[in-house]
Amino acid sequence: MDFLSQCTSGGCGAKIGPNELAGLLSELPKFSDEKLLVDFDSSDDAAVYQLSEELALISTVDFFSPMVEDPRTFGRIAAANAMSDVYAMGGEVLFALNLVCFPEKLEKQMLSEILIGGAEKLKEAHASLAGGHSIYDHESKYGLAVAGQVNPKKIIHNNTPEVGDVLILTKALGVGLILSALRGGLASIEAESAAIASMERLNKYAAQKMKMFPVHACTDVTGFGLLVHAIEMADEKVTLVIDTEQLPLLPDVYHYAEEFLATAAGQRNRQFVEGKVDLSSITPAFQEILCDPQTSGGLLLSVAPNSAAECLKAIQKDDPAATIIGEVCKKELNQSIIIL
Structure with a gap:
C-alpha cells in the first residue's frame, strides 16, 4: 500500500491557520509561574523554563503527516523540523521523544524507516533519543518532543528586533x-x-x-x-x-x-x-x-x-x-x- 497516498495533507502545510489558532489560545485559562520565561503569549518558537541563574530548559514539540514518498526521508525531515525551535531560541538540543501515529494496515518496515530517519538526525545533532509514544491511526504522523538548554541571559526571542537591524x-x-x-x-x-x-x-x-x-x-x-x-x-x-x-x-x-x-x-x-x-x-x-x-x-x-x-x-x-x-x-x- 502506498505510504504517501494515505495522507490528506502533509508537512507544516497541515498546521491550523494562525487566525484560528490565536482565537483558540485566547480562551485558555492560565497559571502564572515566574520561572516560565517564555510561553505562547508572544508566539515564540519554544517554551523556556528557568532552572537556575545560568540554566534554562527549552521545551518544544512538532509532528505532522508525510510530504514525501520515502519513509526514511520523512523521518529525517520531521526530526530536523522539530529541533529547529530550540536552535531559533539560541539553545542546544539535549534529547527528544518520538511521537508516532501509524496505520495498522501499513507495513511495519515503513515505520522502522521513519524512526531510523529521525534517529539519524538526532545523532547528527548530538542529541539522545530518550523514548516516545506511539498509537495506531488512520494516517501516518511523526515528530518529536524536544528538550534543550540555554543560558537565561542568552535567550534569543522572536519579537525583539532593533531599529537598524x-x-x-x-x-x-x-x-x-x-x-x-x-x-x-x-x-x-x-x-x-x-x-x-x-x-x-x-x-x-x-x-x-x-x-x-x-x-x-x-x-x-x-x-x-x-x-x-x-x-x-x-x-x-x-x-x-x-x-x-x-x-x-x-x-x-x-x-x-x-x-x-x-x-x-x-x-x-x-x-x-x-x-x-x-x-x-x-x-x-x-x-x-x-x-x-x-x-x-x-x-x-x-x-x-x-x-x-x-x-x-x-x-x-x-x-x-x-x-x-x-x-x-x-x-x-x-x-x-x-x-x-
Missing part, C-alpha cells in the same frame, strides 16, 4: 509550492531534490554561527510562511522592509507560483496577513511565495547592522543559500508592519 534568511523559500507540484506530478527532479535537501538540513549550523554575533531576534520560518513569521517578529513595534528581489528561492519555485500551485495553508496565511501587509506592489507569484508554508524552513535573523555582513559570511560557509533580505525600520504612524 539587517534581516538574514538562512534557507531558500518555496518548499510548499514544490511539494504541491510534486503531488500533481509536475515537479522537476532538480526542484524535488533541492527541496528535500533543504528540509533535511539542520538549522544547527546557522544557529552555531549566529551566537558569535549580536543577533537581536530570531525565528524559524515554517508553516505560517515568511510573512506571518515576519509579522510576529515585528510585533507592532517596528516595520520590517523586505526586498522581494533578494529572496533566496528554490529551483522552479517562481514558475510554480505563476502556475497557481498554491496550498490551502498558503491561503490561510494570506488571510492572516490581510490588512497588515500591502501586497499590491508585488506580483501574484511573489505573493504566493511569501505566504507559502515552509516545512523545516530556515532561520530569520535580525542582526546588528555593523555585524550583518560578517554574520552572513559565517553562515554561508555551511548554508550557502543564506542571504540578506531586508532591514528593520522605525514604525511610523499608520504604517504597515511589513513593507515589500
Whole structure:
C-alpha cells in the first residue's frame, strides 16, 4: 500500500491557520509561574523554563503527516523540523521523544524507516533519543518532543528586533509550492531534490554561527510562511522592509507560483496577513511565495547592522543559500508592519 497516498495533507502545510489558532489560545485559562520565561503569549518558537541563574530548559514539540514518498526521508525531515525551535531560541538540543501515529494496515518496515530517519538526525545533532509514544491511526504522523538548554541571559526571542537591524534568511523559500507540484506530478527532479535537501538540513549550523554575533531576534520560518513569521517578529513595534528581489528561492519555485500551485495553508496565511501587509506592489507569484508554508524552513535573523555582513559570511560557509533580505525600520504612524 502506498505510504504517501494515505495522507490528506502533509508537512507544516497541515498546521491550523494562525487566525484560528490565536482565537483558540485566547480562551485558555492560565497559571502564572515566574520561572516560565517564555510561553505562547508572544508566539515564540519554544517554551523556556528557568532552572537556575545560568540554566534554562527549552521545551518544544512538532509532528505532522508525510510530504514525501520515502519513509526514511520523512523521518529525517520531521526530526530536523522539530529541533529547529530550540536552535531559533539560541539553545542546544539535549534529547527528544518520538511521537508516532501509524496505520495498522501499513507495513511495519515503513515505520522502522521513519524512526531510523529521525534517529539519524538526532545523532547528527548530538542529541539522545530518550523514548516516545506511539498509537495506531488512520494516517501516518511523526515528530518529536524536544528538550534543550540555554543560558537565561542568552535567550534569543522572536519579537525583539532593533531599529537598524539587517534581516538574514538562512534557507531558500518555496518548499510548499514544490511539494504541491510534486503531488500533481509536475515537479522537476532538480526542484524535488533541492527541496528535500533543504528540509533535511539542520538549522544547527546557522544557529552555531549566529551566537558569535549580536543577533537581536530570531525565528524559524515554517508553516505560517515568511510573512506571518515576519509579522510576529515585528510585533507592532517596528516595520520590517523586505526586498522581494533578494529572496533566496528554490529551483522552479517562481514558475510554480505563476502556475497557481498554491496550498490551502498558503491561503490561510494570506488571510492572516490581510490588512497588515500591502501586497499590491508585488506580483501574484511573489505573493504566493511569501505566504507559502515552509516545512523545516530556515532561520530569520535580525542582526546588528555593523555585524550583518560578517554574520552572513559565517553562515554561508555551511548554508550557502543564506542571504540578506531586508532591514528593520522605525514604525511610523499608520504604517504597515511589513513593507515589500
